[in-house]
Amino acid sequence: MTGRFRIVKTAGPWRKALSFFRETPQDDVYFRYHYAALYAGPGASAEAFHYAENGNHFFFSYLVRPLPGFTLADRMFDIETPYGYGGPISTSMDKRFLAGAWNSFSRYCQQTGIIAGFIRFHPVLNTHKFVAGGFVKTTAERKTIIVDLSQDREAVWAQYKSTTRNRIRKSEKAGVSVKAESGRSALEKFGRFYQTRMKELCAHRDYRFAADYFDSISSLGANGYRVYIAEIDGKEIGGYLILLSDRYAHYHLGSASQRYSYLCPTNKLMHEVIMNLAGGTRETLHLGGGMSSSPADPLLRFKAGYSPGRAQFRFGSFVSNARLYRTICEDWESRNPHLVERFGARVLKYRYE
Numbered sequence: 001m002t003g004r005f006r007i008v009k010t011a012g013p014w015r016k017a018l019s020f021f022r023e024t025p026q027d028d029v030y031f032r033y034h035y036a037a038l039y040a041g042p043g044a045s046a047e048a049f050h051y052a053e054n055g056n057h058f059f060f061s062y063l064v065r066p067l068p069g070f071t072l073a074d075r076m077f078d079i080e081t082p083y084g085y086g087g088p089i090s091t092s093m094d095k096r097f098l099a100g101a102w103n104s105f106s107r108y109c110q111q112t113g114i115i116a117g118f119i120r121f122h123p124v125l126n127t128h129k130f131v132a133g134g135f136v137k138t139t140a141e142r143k144t145i146i147v148d149l150s151q152d153r154e155a156v157w158a159q160y161k162s163t164t165r166n167r168i169r170k171s172e173k174a175g176v177s178v179k180a181e182s183g184r185s186a187l188e189k190f191g192r193f194y195q196t197r198m199k200e201l202c203a204h205r206d207y208r209f210a211a212d213y214f215d216s217i218s219s220l221g222a223n224g225y226r227v228y229i230a231e232i233d234g235k236e237i238g239g240y241l242i243l244l245s246d247r248y249a250h251y252h253l254g255s256a257s258q259r260y261s262y263l264c265p266t267n268k269l270m271h272e273v274i275m276n277l278a279g280g281t282r283e284t285l286h287l288g289g290g291m292s293s294s295p296a297d298p299l300l301r302f303k304a305g306y307s308p309g310r311a312q313f314r315f316g317s318f319v320s321n322a323r324l325y326r327t328i329c330e331d332w333e334s335r336n337p338h339l340v341e342r343f344g345a346r347v348l349k350y351r352y353e
Helices: 011-021 033-037 095-112 153-159 162-174 184-201 211-220 258-263 265-277 298-304 322-335 337-343
Strands: 004-008 045-053 056-066 077-080 114-120 137-148 177-181 225-232 235-244 248-256 284-288 309-319
Touching (some): 004 011, 004 095, 011 033, 011 045, 011 056, 033 045, 033 056, 033 211, 045 095, 056 095, 095 114, 114 322, 137 298, 153 265, 162 258, 162 265, 184 211, 184 225, 184 235, 184 248, 211 225, 225 265, 235 265, 248 258, 248 265, 265 284
Parallel strands (some): 077 114, 248 284
Antiparallel strands (some): 004 045, 056 077, 114 309, 137 284, 177 225, 225 235, 235 248
16 A cells, blocks of 8 residues: 555644554654644744554654745745654554655655755654664754653652752742643743743844743643743742643753842752652653753753753754755855854854844
């Protein structure tokens, strides 16, 4: 039997396609329609490629965007997985089946004008293992931190680094408390705090989100997220946004006031998140990595203070129309010579101006 594919773009068909993975360890929040839809808008649409053959299923979700400087009528696009971690999932590891899926996807890209793509693979599920056929180039980029939630709280605490435990005790002694919340009001509260902090830091656009983004997180459902807010004397001084699925939890966004950094609110926040989830029904809390691939990255070292567990973040890239892609990249390089050193190695380099 020859494999067949379909493109899904709405919640119902998307949910039906994912139903084939419901009983597998691959069912996670990053693959769901409402998560991808968080990043859709005037400049991007969410879609998924669903391939089936002999009872096996392959699913790959992403955002489709017209190339900069072109319109929908020009029929030139690229794709990128949403912020966070994704990549393909499959009910089979059979190389012939996976090659069939990727060959079909490659043809689909060529037929519809998708010239290139960038994929962020899921470090916990290692979704890079479902790449086959040579279409996608995979690169190991940085280590990330995972916490084993199957342990009881005492066992998790014992794995913290001593400096981390000391900072948590300092925060507790100072009177910092943390509460877990859900609902739109909690998301709005976290969003205001997060936006203020990102503005103070002059953060890159990849880390800035509009107010409606935080409100839309509620579309993940009451069991799809949790907000943690740190307070002292009734004043909010930090917050974390955690994404949830049945098996996994993920640190998604976090922020804390620099003014109160001496109280170690981020240490207390992370500790309360872990203690809240440890010993429950979920297997893993993924904390992500640092701001760079360096083993000495300060954010990575902060997260490593909570667990010895490690995962490997990988990304993938592909070009399906080499001639057109080369022309677009050469034009970008001639117009932006000052950006070549910083962004020139990225497959979607032409998106940086």
